[in-house]
Amino acid sequence: MAAPADHPLISVIVPVKDEEEAIAPFVARMTVVLDALRDTDGSSVAWEILFVDDGSSDATLPAIMAANLRDPRIIAVSLSRNFGKEAALSAGLDNVRGATVVPIDVDMQDPPEVIGAMLDQWRQGYEVVYGVRRNRSTDSLPKRLTADLYYRAHNWMSEDKIPEHAGDFRLLDRRVVEVIRAMPERNRFMKGLFAWGGFRQTAVEYDRAERTVGGTKFNYIKLWKLAIDGLTSASTAPLRIWSYIGFGIAALAMVYALFLIARTILYGVDVAGYASMMVAVLFLGGVQLLSLGILGEYVGRILIEAKGRPIYVIRERIGQAGERD
Template identity: 45%
Template sequence: MHDTAGDLVSVVVPVYNELAVLPAFYQRLDSALAEIAERAEILFVDDGSSDGGGAWLLALRERDPRVTVLELSRNYGKEVAVSAGLDHAAGDAVVLVDADLQDPPEMLPQFIAAWREGYDVVYGQRLSRAGESWLKVQSARLFYRVINRLSDVPIPRDAGDFRLLSRRAVDAVAELRESHRYMTGLFAWVGFPSKALPYARQPRQAGRSKWNYWRLWTLALEGITSFSAVPLKLATGLGVLTAGAALLYGLFMLVRTLLFGNPVPGYPSLIVVMLFLGGVQLICLGIIGEYLGRTYDETKRRPLYFLRGLHPRRGGPGA
């Protein structure tokens, strides 16, 4: 436990086409910040918004000296936007929160209190997900359970990016520069003492979610391939199992031919076997391709992002 009065708390907010909800979000965040003793900065990361949200944030910066606006050169996706925010956050503790108000900013004092107790990572754990479809809720639960079975690193269930990180945790995550980023897994991988704070997730206050099922599927693949090689081992096992079944079937056909002759029927079964083997091969090649593609991307060593503009807070270090 340590006294954090006088320390700086950075709040990182990735933003992509959230103009409809930004005023309400800022009002609630401002009220939450008024309840803590620490100094604060608010770092909005504009991930290539096209709805006028960037201009609104720049106008807000003129009114609030705590606000920094980080403009990315294009839309890179939330995982990279979060990474950019962590790179530029100066706080002794950094809080990550989305602007859609599904994750309540009012929990910020609770995060700070847990940090004061000595925890380096304090994350919100969803007890419920109001406003989301049954399919989305169940698929999310299934994903967390699958990835924990496959991954060597325990990844907290029903937890996203809504969390607080201490300075040493932020610095540790900053050293992980892989191109394919599953931030929830990276936060778990660096270790450090962690604490979960349960909460009920709320529906979006305005606008539409950017996470369609295809993007969620892609994120799930990122998580599994980034933290587990089990799918490759399963592909190997499936190949061995299929080869063994083919060998047994071949022996069966040999014995039957020697004992009863070969009347030549069996075209349907031959087609079924060929289709089955072809399907198994394509699945295994697909799994290998997912890992190979990610390895190819990592070897390029491209920067994670480029900035179009950086507008630091006017309050300076002592704000």
């Protein structure tokens, strides 16, 4: 059995929550893939797998501990509660030691066999190698449509373009990891942070499989919240857009007011209709409430940043997982 390396070539980050059934199959498949990787001189590469237990309430942590007993290269940090996947990824980045880092989900829909191709691209000089799905046939039609809409909206409003149909599954050079670790914000949208860092990037295509073990922890409400976090963390365009809309509505109201004044001077006093007045009041009231809601999203994030609380809290460490300097 291999001993854990002080500076492995590859560190795999696996955020998990209530995934006790998926731990053993994932470890079995991933260790075979990593053991088969070879360095440029033909020797086997050193690796580690870091699980980040994001407040699981089942036997996920004991399953990880059992895997660690069998192979000390499998390590973990357990968070004190559920902080969310973005925070769990941040905890993983803070506690891995590899020259390259690969975030991946435990459901194995993203095939670990692609890591070898990613490593080849890294050796050619790319600091970020992201996985791109050839198709989204495993997703439902509403999810495919909303995903396409989100990627287009994000890339239209933000200068930090994120690759379409690319998730968190990618290979990151250590320099990229250090840049992301230095970012202090609490409202973290990892795909946006990966894009903001820049560096030389390339894609590796793959086919995404159906999930066979466990169930997804994301629903449409959580995906909606993640989309809002992504847009508000990467761009102030929503605020700017509503400024333009407010200016346009004010200009139209001024033109209409001048029209009413002119008509009154020419044709006398006109009795305004109740229906048209209510339509105008309700329309403008709705626009104001919507604009206040958008403004409130940004103000709420300012409050979170101003508090300065830690992104996550570690309750327990398994193996040699330890925060880097």
